[in-house]
Amino acid sequence: MKTTNPQHRMLALLSIPAFLFLVIPTAIVVPVALNDSRYITFPPEGISFAAVAGFFADRAWTSALTASLQSAAIAVVIGVLLGATAAIGLHGRKFPGQPAVVGLILAPMIVPTVVLALAFYQFFISIGMVGSIVPIGLAHAVIATPYVYLTTRASLAGLNPALVRSAQSLGAGPLSVLRHVYLPIILPGLISGALFAFSVSIDETVMSLFMQSPGATTLPVKMFTDIQFNLTPKIAVSSALLVSVATIGLLLQVLFVLKRRSSTRMLPLAVSAQT
């Protein structure tokens, strides 16, 4: 990548500092987690995996990690089901009150989380559903759904409506249309929506804090309570863990997109020479 164009050089001059500003605070937790010290310090004094080992040996931390993964699993499954079916159901339809329905689906993105947290807290207390990870997972599903809805809706924009009709004319019922027409087209949107849902849930602190209980303390909640009373490198380890999960998720998505692109765009070039 040679930047010969002065405009490109100018762009790099502006964008690189902005990029570093955004990335460095996130990246800094990794060396801190690998620090050879009993406290959180920076710069690190030496490299050691002691803190990482300590994290995984500590039941309190591993159960927090398990709780986070459980709530994320609930959020992803329910969020994908609700978000994708909503996007398909609303696709290409116009009816009175449709903007209101879309607004309702997107509302959890806009309503302050603390308000939702209070509402969920009161609701789950009143129905006696406390003390497990399930209410937290359900609450996470509510805030994850709009992300899946939006990514699925975006991938549906490229759907030729005649495809649905042609499948129907060829004898496909609703389930076959879903499987053979909608699914292949929304798959990229579904995957990125699921990744969004996962990271929204893994990252969510306020609602999890409101609804926490001894058996249902997620990783961010554990970090938040520990940072006040028990400042150990295990907090940095869990941060590093969250960063790696997010990075891996992002890389997977990029890989998926690249693979799809190569399988769809390279071939026509090879073929166009023959025809």
Added chain:
Amino acid sequence: MTASVISAGPIPGTGRAAQGAIELRQVSKHYGDVVAVDELDLTVQPGEFVTLLGPSGSGKTTTMMMVAGFEEHTAGAILIDGKPVDTLPPRDRNLGVVFQNYALFPHMSALENVEFALRMRKVPRAERRQRAEEALDRVGLGKMGGRKPRQLSGGQQQRVALARALVFNPAALLLDEPMAALDKRLREQMQEEIKTLQKGLGISVLFVTHDQDEAMAMSDRIVVMRDGKIVQSGPPEEVYNHPMTDWVASFLGDTNLIPGTIVERNGEEAVVDLGGLGMAKVRDRGASGENYAVSIRPEHLKFRTRATAGNGCAATLVSSTNLGATVRHRLTAGGHDLQLRELSSDSAARIRPDEELWVGWDADKAQLLVLES
């Protein structure tokens, strides 16, 4: 170049030719206050190629979509092979549909696309593969089965769409402007191929187009639509040569329309006063309305010598344009602008600008029609 790659014959795997009658009785489609299709009566006989021809907004595509079951009609009844299908969803109507942009499934190969209908009908894997391959062979794409739609040219995609619509022996074939996306030469080739295929299979076709040349070339019967109504229906030559209204005459090709008043009507012929062009004997097909005109196609108008008997008038040449095979002359006669078209080979050096011209036409080539607009 125009050799047909589509071979005719019975449908693969069945040994029988599919037939299907489509009947529409008083079918209407209303969108709120807007009437898209207005009490339409239409019958497609088994094996017949019927074209719905009209400008956009004439209701032709809506009509086809109602037959296919994608649009619900608000009144009337639709029958396929005598059975009402009004409440049947599209998947149970057993009609092969080819859409304007083919609507092939992009993630499936050509073969998988063709197989799809058989897969939906739970045909065993080996049998459906064989039938799909035969169907692709029939449209000349036997070797292209493994390709994805985007790796195929427009004409090839069109053929895959045809094979896909035919492979399950549908009662009839519905074609919605299937050639609109192809260039002229390919379009003409596909017209011939589809016609050959249709004749070979003996399958009924309901075809939608706004292209009058396409309708002329392919149809057994043309149904001209305007504003949700049928304005005229008949074999292509009849609709072209004997339009009932000025709108039909102008929609199907160029024509000279000369307003006139009827002096005498006696069965097949009428005598019409064409004002500045004098009295004329014309064909009368019983058109009735308030105002009348006579339609003479530019190719039926001829240069004559004054001595020739029959219809004719003096004319002045305005311009001549050579269009390759034909020459178009613009004339004025009796206060009317006229167009005369003749073969370039007949035209050479015959007309001199100052020459006094006389144009004439045969009585059976001039048509009395109703002036609507």
